[in-house]
Amino acid sequence: MQEAVTKHKSNQNSVCPVARSLDVVGEWWSLLIIRDAMLGVKRFSEFQRRLGMAKNILTVRLKQLVAHGILRQVPASDGSAYSEYELTEKGEELWPIMTALRQWGERYMFAPGEEHSVIVDKKHRKPPIAMTVQSVDGETLGPEDIDIIMPEESRTSRKGKSTYR
Amino acid sequence: MQEAVTKHKSNQNSVCPVARSLDVVGEWWSLLIIRDAMLGVKRFSEFQRRLGMAKNILTVRLKQLVAHGILRQVPASDGSAYSEYELTEKGEELWPIMTALRQWGERYMFAPGEEHSVIVDKKHRKPPIAMTVQSVDGETLGPEDIDIIMPEESRTSRKGKSTYR
Numbered sequence: 001m002q003e004a005v006t007k008h009k010s011n012q013n014s015v016c017p018v019a020r021s022l023d024v025v026g027e028w029w030s031l032l033i034i035r036d037a038m039l040g041v042k043r044f045s046e047f048q049r050r051l052g053m054a055k056n057i058l059t060v061r062l063k064q065l066v067a068h069g070i071l072r073q074v075p076a077s078d079g080s081a082y083s084e085y086e087l088t089e090k091g092e093e094l095w096p097i098m099t100a101l102r103q104w105g106e107r108y109m110f111a112p113g114e115e116h117s118v119i120v121d122k123k124h125r126k127p128p129i130a131m132t133v134q135s136v137d138g139e140t141l142g143p144e145d146i147d148i149i150m151p152e153e154s155r156t157s158r159k160g161k162s163t164y165r
Numbered sequence: 166m167q168e169a170v171t172k173h174k175s176n177q178n179s180v181c182p183v184a185r186s187l188d189v190v191g192e193w194w195s196l197l198i199i200r201d202a203m204l205g206v207k208r209f210s211e212f213q214r215r216l217g218m219a220k221n222i223l224t225v226r227l228k229q230l231v232a233h234g235i236l237r238q239v240p241a242s243d244g245s246a247y248s249e250y251e252l253t254e255k256g257e258e259l260w261p262i263m264t265a266l267r268q269w270g271e272r273y274m275f276a277p278g279e280e281h282s283v284i285v286d287k288k289h290r291k292p293p294i295a296m297t298v299q300s301v302d303g304e305t306l307g308p309e310d311i312d313i314i315m316p317e318e319s320r321t322s323r324k325g326k327s328t329y330r
Contacts, residue, residue, distance in 0.1 A: 017270030028191025
């Protein structure tokens with residue numbers, strides 16, 4: 001609770017897009033729910049079964065994702081009384097983040113030879129290529145190739161210590 | 166505390182690389198610390214000043230990132246008694262995730278015209294291009310273009326309901 005309060009205060013008005021993103025998808029459960037939604041999970045009961053969360057906790061979390069515009073509730077596709085959850089465009093666009101997390105995890109979070117799930121594209125039956133950060137010319141960029149420009153710097157061209165908060 | 170326990174139990178042995186990644190970088194503060202480390206922050210006091218975390222909390226968090234092999238402690242570069250933190254290779258390779266989070270945040274977490282920090286590559290002074298998920302042939306892939314293969318399926322070619330846990 002302490003942390004949730006700290007977080008909310010610190011990132012919501014940050015000028016840093018990373019910090020603001022983490023304000024809405026910066027808890028482990030949020031990206032697990034979104035992962036399952038990307039795989040076609042729609043029903044509360046199926047999220048609950050797959051994620052193994054208590055119903056009251058999952059209820060709160062789904063509500064938060066709806067409040068942030070990442071999921072929306074729609075009538076059930078089979079006409080039953082249940083509602084379903086689906087990703088909004090904002091939610092769907094988390095796909096590159098999801099895939100980058102997957103690729104990093106495949107590389108660093110499994111022992112050699114340890115089995116894990118794999119994604120393949122339907123056409124080639126091969127995993128996507130490793131995601132990279134690229135310049136407008138298509139060169140691969142690392143953190144060392146980047147300058148960060150804070151809003152006040154772009155206005156005044158003033159040099160100095162910047163802070164993110 | 167309840168959540169931390171649930172999380173640890175549920176993801177540590179998951180066959181899903183997304184879930185395992187979130188086990189170590191799935192709390193908002195972890196990626197904020199890593200963001201600052203990518204920007205060259207090395208000293209405890211500077212992390213503390215930029216992130217505005219209480220010292221005891223930051224201490225625990227830095228220790229966790231060291232324990233996970235994302236940061237390492239090294240002697241201070243100026244020969245002083247302080248130690249410094251730097252990213253390991255495993256930590257540096259979080260860069261595509263960081264940039265994907267930034268690009269999503271730039272697009273969805275700011276009002277039109279609202280200012281935010283920007284990254285530009287040093288050579289072109291332009292932001293990196295939008296990150297995409299690509300097939301071996303360079304085609305852009307969305308979640309709908311992907312099949313997920315679970316370990317038991319790759320062994321037996323059995324069709325059926327898969328679960329991540």
